[in-house]
């Protein structure tokens with residue numbers, strides 16, 4: 249999928265030392281040239297998310313087996329942020345609206361919340377309530393009041 253500037257892209261951030269949401273800043277042809285981390289603001293080339301690389305898988309496996317010699321290895325814990333980053337992959341972050349109780353929302357809209365960051369509306373559950381998926385997980389948000 250070709251990116252255009254403003255799109256959300258999942259990538260590994262060297263500053264945050266984890267996979268984060270990045271905003272595409274520069275595109276050349278079909279190649280992303282420059283992105284900005286939404287967490288720390290660091291700008292640079294787009295790096296492959298760790299969970300998609302062999303090194304990332306190895307790290308996840310090693311982490312999971314540390315101190316569990318007597319117990320059975322458990323399944324790697326789901327990273328809640330991974331679902332979120334995949335949900336907003338390729339979306340246009342410039343369309344994200346600043347959250348307030350007065351905004352009007354429809355499914356698929358992007359929100360920018362001052363504590364939770366970028367979120368995507370996954371469902372409208374009532375005339376004034378929406379389920380919004382943030383990096384830390386889904387939340388019910390009130391909207392359309394005032």
Ligand SMILES: [Zn+2]
Pocket residue numbers: 261262263264265268285286287288289290
């Ligand atoms: Zn970062």
